[in-house]
Amino acid sequence: MNVQSLLAKSIAASMLIASGTAFSADVTNKQVVEHYADIAHAVFADSLATAKNLNKSIEAFLAAPTDAKLMEVKQAWLDSRVPYQQSEVFRFGNAIVDDWEGQLNAWPLDEGMIDYVTSDYQYELGNAGAKANIVANTQLTIGASTLDVSKITPALIADLNEVGGSEANVASGYHAIEFLLWGQDLNGTESGAGNRPYTDFVLGEACTHGNCDRRGAFLRAAGQLLVQDLEWMEKQWSKEAKGNYRQELVNGSADNGLRKMLFGMGSLSLGELAGERMKVALEANSTEDEHDCFSDNTHNSHYYNEQGIYNIYTGIYKRQDGSLLSGPSLHDLVNQKDKVAAQEIQKQFDQTRSQVGKLVTSAEKNNQHFDQLIAAGNAKGNKLVNETIMSLVAQTEQIERAAKIVGVNSLNPDTADHEF
Known part of the structure; x- marks a missing residue:
């Protein structure tokens, strides 16, 4: 299923809230927190399922690389981003998610640490690992450390994250895989994404840019680590597992559970999505600060971040298999206390999701992707991004x-290490 059809399905599903699907009976804080945990488990389970599909595509591609198979892997990566981006609303306030998230979604990254790049590529100043090129080298010297990278494994690339003390040294996760599939986006603020040839993974004399065996090994290991990490997080939210984070959350204070929910929504809405992912890139006119910068998929990542916030407020999540998960929600709690306010709040959520959706329309219908919208001199594009912010x-x-x-008078949960 392509990203556009998934987008349409998620819009149709979450609009149900406006047509009276909210629970009519009074709901309790505890019920809302428990359903929040249910949604978390469903989102991470879907993220795991799509990551496994991505791995299957990687294996099929590496077995006999062709351009058509590379396109299939890219689509599997795009599909995997849909549920994962809806999971980020659980980061803030749930330290177990935030502490874990960096290995899966860290960005921006200095891609020269992983593989070949152009001689003039921009990287973090002072980063000794910025041009390490793990694919081309079996031994790395970064600062005072000499590292054996002869065998590329999931454990190795996990250990290489932030090597040398730089957060830009990202070896694992969605964006490392994205770079390996697309390569550098050399188009700046012009149209076009990365265009890595499939022959970068062909063994023998047809190999382009050298080290095709190690490049394939890196891609395979990054995919395997992604699945391993998601398997762990899915279990943390499962009803069946004992002594996991879900039990801690639902057995704790329901008021603090609501606080975590609201803090997570607000932090992603303002500090992360409006701030780090949009305003920083817009003010600097910087494609390096674009979220999915290699694939030009940023519009969808932004949209599904917003969809994740919407899911938590409305208590509705459209699963990857097409089924609908719904239950007691924050909207229900607000509606029980102030029906007029509930309508006004819901209206703003609808407006914001529609506004973020305009970034998708700009990319999919008008071929104006986020990196083009933030370009200096693109007044219309800048205006669209600023209106979304x-x-x-x-x-x-x-x-x-x-x-x-x-x-909930104090929004910061006890474990919060972020601010709006």
Whole structure:
């Protein structure tokens, strides 16, 4: 299933909230927190399933590389981003997710650490690992350390994250895989994504850019590590597992559970999505700060981040198999206390999701992707991004309003290490 059809399905599903699917009976704080955990498990389970599909595509491609098979792997990567980006709303307030997330979704990265790049590529100043090129070398010297990288395994690339003390040294996760599939995007703020040839993975004399065996080994290991990490997190939210994070959350204070939910929504809405992922890139006109910068998939990543926030407020999640998960929600709690406010808050959520959706329309219908929208001199594109930022700010204000209505006066949970 392609990303566009998944987008359409998620829109149709979450619009059900506006047509009266919210629970009519009074719901409790505890029920809402338990359903929040249910959604978390479903999202991570879907992320795991799509990562496994990605791995199958990687194996099929590496067995006999062709351009058509590379396209299939790329589509599997794009599909895997859909549920994962909806999981990021669980990061903030749930330290177990935030501490783990960096190995899966760290960005921006200095791609020269992984593989070949152009001689003029921009990297973090002072980063000794920025041009390490693991694919081309079996031994690395970074600072005072000499590292044996002769055998590329999931454990090795996990250990190489932030080697030399630089956060830009990212060896694992979605964006490392993205770079290996697409290569550098050399188009700047012009149209076009990365264009790595499939022959970069062909063994023998047809290999381009050398070290095709090691490049394939890196791609395989990164995919395997992604699945391993997601398997662990899926178990943390499972009802069947004992002594996991889910049990800790649902057996703890329901009020603090609501606080985690609202804090996560607000932090992703304002500080992360509006701030780090949009405003920073817009103000610097920097494609290096674009989220999915190699594949030009940033519009979808932004959209599904917003969809994740929407899921938690409405209590509705459209699963990858087409089934609908719904239950007691924050919207229900607000509606029980103030029906007028509930309608106004829901209206802002709908408006913001529609506004973020305009980034998708710009890319898919008008061929104006996020890296083009943030270009200096693109007044219309800059305006669209800025309007989206302001809509996310307005949404965050309504999240704070909802918090007060349901009795959460201090939004920071006990474990919070972020601010809005």
